[in-house]
Amino acid sequence: MRLTPKPWIVSALALILATLLAAPPALAKTEIHFWHAMTGQLGEAVNELVKQFNESQSEYEVKPLRKGSYAETLTAAIAAYRQKSHPHIVQVFEVGTQTMMLSGAIYPVYQLMKEQEIKVDWKDFIAPVVGYYSKDGNLYSMPFNSSTPIFYYNKDAFQKAGLDPAKPPLTWKQVEEYAKKLIASGAAKCGFSTGWPSWTMVENMHAWHDQPFATKRNGFDGLDVQLLINKEFGVKHIGQLAAWQKDNIYSYGGRAGAADPKFVNGDCAMYIQSSALIGGFTRGVKFQWATAQLPHWGPPYNKATSIIGGATLWVFKGKPAAENRGTAQFLKFISDTNQQMWWHVTTGYLAISNSAVRNLEAGYHFKKNPDQFTAFAQLTKGKAGPNSQGLRLGNFVQIRDVIEGELENIIAGKKPAKQGLDDAVAKSNDMLKEFAAQNKQ
Amino acid sequence: MKRTVFKSWWLPYLLVLPQVAVTIVFFFWPAFKSLQLSLFRVSPFGDRMTFVGLDNFTKLLADPEYYQSVVNSFIFSTGVTVLSVAAALFAAALATQRIRGLTAYRTLLLWPYGIAPAVAGIIFLFIFHPAYGVLPYFLSFVTSYEFNWLLKGWVALTLVIAATAWAHIGYNVAFFIAGLLAIPASVIEAASVDGAGPIRRFTAITFPLVSPITFYLVVLNMVFAFFESFGVIDAVTKGGPGQATEIMVYKLYKDGFIGLNLGSSGAQSVILMVIVIVLTMLQFRYAERKVTYS
Numbered sequence: 001m002r003l004t005p006k007p008w009i010v011s012a013l014a015l016i017l018a019t020l021l022a023a024p025p026a027l028a029k030t031e032i033h034f035w036h037a038m039t040g041q042l043g044e045a046v047n048e049l050v051k052q053f054n055e056s057q058s059e060y061e062v063k064p065l066r067k068g069s070y071a072e073t074l075t076a077a078i079a080a081y082r083q084k085s086h087p088h089i090v091q092v093f094e095v096g097t098q099t100m101m102l103s104g105a106i107y108p109v110y111q112l113m114k115e116q117e118i119k120v121d122w123k124d125f126i127a128p129v130v131g132y133y134s135k136d137g138n139l140y141s142m143p144f145n146s147s148t149p150i151f152y153y154n155k156d157a158f159q160k161a162g163l164d165p166a167k168p169p170l171t172w173k174q175v176e177e178y179a180k181k182l183i184a185s186g187a188a189k190c191g192f193s194t195g196w197p198s199w200t201m202v203e204n205m206h207a208w209h210d211q212p213f214a215t216k217r218n219g220f221d222g223l224d225v226q227l228l229i230n231k232e233f234g235v236k237h238i239g240q241l242a243a244w245q246k247d248n249i250y251s252y253g254g255r256a257g258a259a260d261p262k263f264v265n266g267d268c269a270m271y272i273q274s275s276a277l278i279g280g281f282t283r284g285v286k287f288q289w290a291t292a293q294l295p296h297w298g299p300p301y302n303k304a305t306s307i308i309g310g311a312t313l314w315v316f317k318g319k320p321a322a323e324n325r326g327t328a329q330f331l332k333f334i335s336d337t338n339q340q341m342w343w344h345v346t347t348g349y350l351a352i353s354n355s356a357v358r359n360l361e362a363g364y365h366f367k368k369n370p371d372q373f374t375a376f377a378q379l380t381k382g383k384a385g386p387n388s389q390g391l392r393l394g395n396f397v398q399i400r401d402v403i404e405g406e407l408e409n410i411i412a413g414k415k416p417a418k419q420g421l422d423d424a425v426a427k428s429n430d431m432l433k434e435f436a437a438q439n440k441q
Numbered sequence: 442m443k444r445t446v447f448k449s450w451w452l453p454y455l456l457v458l459p460q461v462a463v464t465i466v467f468f469f470w471p472a473f474k475s476l477q478l479s480l481f482r483v484s485p486f487g488d489r490m491t492f493v494g495l496d497n498f499t500k501l502l503a504d505p506e507y508y509q510s511v512v513n514s515f516i517f518s519t520g521v522t523v524l525s526v527a528a529a530l531f532a533a534a535l536a537t538q539r540i541r542g543l544t545a546y547r548t549l550l551l552w553p554y555g556i557a558p559a560v561a562g563i564i565f566l567f568i569f570h571p572a573y574g575v576l577p578y579f580l581s582f583v584t585s586y587e588f589n590w591l592l593k594g595w596v597a598l599t600l601v602i603a604a605t606a607w608a609h610i611g612y613n614v615a616f617f618i619a620g621l622l623a624i625p626a627s628v629i630e631a632a633s634v635d636g637a638g639p640i641r642r643f644t645a646i647t648f649p650l651v652s653p654i655t656f657y658l659v660v661l662n663m664v665f666a667f668f669e670s671f672g673v674i675d676a677v678t679k680g681g682p683g684q685a686t687e688i689m690v691y692k693l694y695k696d697g698f699i700g701l702n703l704g705s706s707g708a709q710s711v712i713l714m715v716i717v718i719v720l721t722m723l724q725f726r727y728a729e730r731k732v733t734y735s
Binding site: 071072074075078081082099103104105245252253254255258259260261262265267395397398401404405406408409411412414427431434437438439 | 482483484485486487488489506570571572573589591592593594679680681682683684695696698699700701702
C-alpha cells in the first residue's frame with residue numbers, strides 16, 4: 001500500500017513552508033544598553049539621537065535609560081558592574097574620569113574602535129576636548145556633551161547704565177568698573193554672579209590664566225598629586241571675589257546652577273556659567289543679552305584656553321564581541337560630522353570635531369548665532385598649554401565639594417582667602433593620597 | 442496576663458520567622474556589611490579591597506570636619522526634636538478644644554506628614570531662596586537686610602531644622618491628640634473646680650499625663666533626625682554653606698555615594714549606629730524615670 005499524504009496535510013505543510021519563506025523570523029536585534037543622566041530637553045535630545053541611530057541600521061537597538069543625576073548614574077553603574085549586570089555604555093561626568101580610567105572595568109574607546117576596525121579620525125577633534133579624556137594620546141571615553149564656562153551679560157542693563165551693549169568687559173578690572181556703574185545707575189542690584197563655583201572660578205580661571213591647578217601636569221602624569229590653588233594667582237582671584245561680595249560687585253548665588261535666577265531675573269547684569277545654557281536662556285530670558293569670552297586679569301598672566309566640563313560615554317568591558325561591535329557603531333554614529341552638528345544646534349553643547357565646526361561656519365550658523373561661537377573661540381583660539389588641557393584628579397567629586405565649601409567660607413568672610421585655600425588644598429591632598437592608596441596596583 | 446501555650450514546639454518559631462527574616466535581611470545584614478567595609482580600603486568598583494584595620498576610624502577621629510558633622514548632627518536633631526514636639530503638643534492642645542471645624546482643623550494638621558521630606562525641602566526653597574524665594578522678595582521691599590542663607594551658616598541650619606521639624610509635626614500631632622483625648626475629662630474638671638487656671642491645668646495634669654507619649658516622641662524624633670533627615674538637607678543646602686548643615690548622615694552619603702570612599706563611609710555608619718544606640722539607651726534609662734505611665 002502506498003502511503004498517500006492526505007490533501008489537507010499537504011496544504012497545511014505548504015502553508016507553513018510558505019509562511020516561513022515569505023517572512024523569515026525577524027532576527028532579534030542585539031540590544032545595547034546605554035545609561036545616562038540627561039533630563040528634560042537634553043533627555044529628549046538623547047532619545048532622539050538614539051532613535052536616529054536605531055533607524056539608521058537594523059542589527060542593533062540602543063536602549064537608553066536615565067539613571068538619575070551624574071553621581072547617581074555612576075553609582076548605579078558601579079553597583080551593576082559588581083553584580084555583572086552593567087550596561088554597555090554609561091555616561092560619566094568629567095570629574096569621574098580618573099576613577100573610570102583606573103577602575104579596571106572599562107574598555108578604552110580607542111581600543112574598541114581599533115579592534116572593531118572602525119576608523120575615526122581623532123585628529124579632527126577639538127584638542128581641549130579630546131585631551132581631557134585621553135591618556136598617552138589615546139582616547140579612553142567618547143566625548144558626548146561638552147561645554148565650557150563663558151561670560152553672559154544683560155544688554156538692556158548695560159544700556160541703562162550708559163555702557164555700550166556691544167562692548168562686554170574684557171578684563172576683570174573692567175568687570176569691576178562696569179559693575180559699579182550698573183549698580184550706581186540702578187540698572188542692576190549686583191554686578192555678576194557665577195554658576196558651578198569651583199569649575200568656573202577656580203578650575204577654569206587657573207587654566208584661562210595659564211596657571212597650574214595641580215602638580216604633575218594637573219594630575220595627568222601620575223597619582224601623587226597636590227593642588228596648587230593656594231598660590232599667588234588663586235589667592236588674588238578668590239580674595240578679590242570675597243572683597244567684591246561686600247559691595248555686590250560679585251554676588252554669590254550657590255553651587256551648580258543655583259545662581260541662574262540671579263541673572264535670569266535681572267538682579268545681576270553679568271554671569272559666568274556653562275555655554276550649554278545658551279539654549280535655556282534663549283527661551284527663558286526676557287531681556288536682550290549676549291555672550292563674551294571670560295574676563296582676564298591681563299599681564300603678567302598669559303591668556304590660554306579655558307577647559308571643558310560635561311560628560312563622556314564609557315564602554316564597559318566583559319561584553320561579547322558581537323555586542324561590542326554595536327557599541328562601536330553607535331559611538332561612530334555620534335562622532336559623525338552631521339550628528340555633531342545636529343547635537344550642537346539642538347542642545348547647545350559643543351560640536352567636538354573641527355569638520356563639524358567648519359560646516360557650521362560655512363552654513364552661517366555662527367553668523368546667525370554668534371553667542372554659540374564664543375565657547376569655540378575660547379577653546380580653540382587661545383594658546384593651549386599644559387595648564388589648560390584639563391584636570392586628571394582622583395576623588396575629584398569630593399575635591400570640588402571641598403573647594404566649594406571653602407569658597408563659601410572665604411566669600412562669607414569667615415576666613416581670609418589664603419587660609420581658606422590652604423585648608424582646601426590640605427583636605428584635597430589627603431583625598432588625593434587616599435585615592436592613590438586605593439588604586440595602588 | 443494570659444499565657445499562650447502552643448501545642449507543637451515549632452509553630453511559634455514558624456510564626457516569628459517572617460519577622461526574623463526581615464530583620465536579618467534588612468537590618469543585621471547591612472549592619473554587618475558596614476562593619477566589614479569599615480575595616481577595609483575599597484576601590485570605587487569594589488574590585489580591590491585591602492584590610493586596613495581601624496585606619497578608617499582613626500582617620501575620621503583625627504578629622505575636624507568629622508567632629509563638625511557630629512556637632513551639627515546634635516544641634517540639628519535637638520533643634521528638630523524640640524521644635525517639632527513642642528509645636529505639635531501646642532497644636533494638639535488647641536485641636537482638642539471645643540472649636541468649630543475641629544475635624545477639618547485636625548486633618549490639616551496631619552497634612553505635612555504626608556509630604557515627602559525632599560518635597561518639604563523644595564517648598565521651603567521656594568519660600569526662602571535668596572534668588573527666587575517669595576519671602577526674601579517681599580522682605581526686600583521693607584528692609585535692606587539680605588536673607589542670604591547661601592552664605593550664612595546659622596541661617597541655613599535654622600532653615601533646614603525648621604523644614605524638617607515642619608514635615609514631622611503631623612506625625613507628632615496625631616500621637617498627642619490621641620494622648621490628650623485619653624485624659625479623662627473628670628480629672629480636668631476636678632482641677633477647674635479646685636480653681637486651677639488653663640496654664641496650671643496644663644502643667645499639673647495634662648503634661649504629666651501625656652509624658653509617656655512625649656517621651657516616646659522625643660526618642661523617635663531624635664532617631665528620625667539622625668537618620669532620615671537626608672531628604673531635606675539634600676534638597677535645600679546639600680550640606681553647605683561651607684559645612685554648616687552637613688550632618689553625619691549627609692557626610693556619610695557624600696563620602697560613600699558621591700565620593701565612592703566606601704571604607705570611610707562604612708566606618709561612619711558604624712559610628713552613627715553606636716551613637717544612636719547609646720542615645721536611645723540613655724534616654725530610656727534616665728528620661729523614663731520622670732515619665733508617669735498612668
